[in-house]
Amino acid sequence: MRAYLPAYEMETPRDLAAALQRMAAEPGVWRAFAGGTDLMVLLEAGKLPHRKFLNIWNLAELRGIAVSSEHVTLGALTTYAEVQRHEILAREFPLLCRAAAETGSVATQNRGTLGGNIANASPAADSPPALIVYGAEIEIVAAGGARWVPYASFHSGYKQMNLRAGELIRAIRMARPRGAAWKQYFRKVGTRRAQAISKICFAAAGRVESGRIADVRIALASVAPAVLRAVRAEELLRGRRAADVYLRAAQDALSAEIAPIDDMRSTARYRRHVARNLLAEFVEVLAG
Numbered sequence: 001m002r003a004y005l006p007a008y009e010m011e012t013p014r015d016l017a018a019a020l021q022r023m024a025a026e027p028g029v030w031r032a033f034a035g036g037t038d039l040m041v042l043l044e045a046g047k048l049p050h051r052k053f054l055n056i057w058n059l060a061e062l063r064g065i066a067v068s069s070e071h072v073t074l075g076a077l078t079t080y081a082e083v084q085r086h087e088i089l090a091r092e093f094p095l096l097c098r099a100a101a102e103t104g105s106v107a108t109q110n111r112g113t114l115g116g117n118i119a120n121a122s123p124a125a126d127s128p129p130a131l132i133v134y135g136a137e138i139e140i141v142a143a144g145g146a147r148w149v150p151y152a153s154f155h156s157g158y159k160q161m162n163l164r165a166g167e168l169i170r171a172i173r174m175a176r177p178r179g180a181a182w183k184q185y186f187r188k189v190g191t192r193r194a195q196a197i198s199k200i201c202f203a204a205a206g207r208v209e210s211g212r213i214a215d216v217r218i219a220l221a222s223v224a225p226a227v228l229r230a231v232r233a234e235e236l237l238r239g240r241r242a243a244d245v246y247l248r249a250a251q252d253a254l255s256a257e258i259a260p261i262d263d264m265r266s267t268a269r270y271r272r273h274v275a276r277n278l279l280a281e282f283v284e285v286l287a288g
């Protein structure tokens, strides 16, 4: 059994300002350590060049779930367990709760955070498709100030993101739904039903009015270098009668916009096939 733990430094800043100042003083040197569920795996495997970590776990400014009439705002340190326990999230953002419930084990759900899931930038992460469907925005803070960015444009390629040295994710914000209810659909497909990294993760929502798909959003993980919104497939569904969609065309569009690969968990062919099937199942949900 492997038991390798290199020497490392860990500091616990007293508040967010102190953390940001530490990062600004030595850009790129100090790395945020939240739940540690991704970092500990890399550290122990000897795959983490970083040796200096800021323990942000106790930063109150990154905690809590705030609800206003317009938004639900989750601190970056919100854990999967906290997501699942929240009544308004369960009612209004069920895709995120499903993703949280299907992430890792109970231990990982108690410790793993949404901010960590986003900043780890894995194309196979499970919460990003739900965040894209809900049009989430993320707040990024640095010693010099704060900015909000749409989450859909945050990842620009494999492990690439709009986060500079010295910046932290402070919060994730989602607009509360208004008007007619959206039909929502989530499927994570892995080797097992629990404790498996996704072969493919599919989250989607659609609003059907008088039998027509008035609006639709579809996002997938594990099928491209970064989590992806399937805009071309969406275009072929929007405005159609839900019971009468030209499914094959939408599936072909989806197939063309994803770029799955063969890896240790699955094959490109299988992922493409399953993506098409999940789209068909989602369309059935819209029609039903």
Ligand SMILES: Cc1cc2nc3c(=O)[nH]c(=O)nc-3n(C[C@H](O)[C@H](O)[C@H](O)COP(=O)(O)OP(=O)(O)OC[C@H]3O[C@@H](n4cnc5c(N)ncnc54)[C@H](O)[C@@H]3O)c2cc1C
Pocket: 031, 032, 033, 034, 035, 036, 037, 038, 039, 040, 041, 062, 076, 077, 102, 103, 104, 105, 108, 111, 112, 113, 114, 115, 116, 117, 118, 119, 120, 124, 125, 126, 127, 167, 168, 169, 170, 195, 196, 197, 198
């Ligand atoms: C056994 C196991 C099972 C898992 N199963 C799943 C799964 O099913 N689905 C899934 O998606 N993931 C899974 N994961 C991955 C992991 O649990 C998640 O990605 C988790 O959300 C990471 O959060 P964390 O707080 O532990 O991040 P950490 O490990 O603390 O950090 C991860 C990265 O994010 C950065 N970071 C953390 N917080 C911030 C912040 N606020 N601002 C800027 N950067 C930050 C860190 O510097 C680091 O680069 C699994 C992990 C393990 C060990």
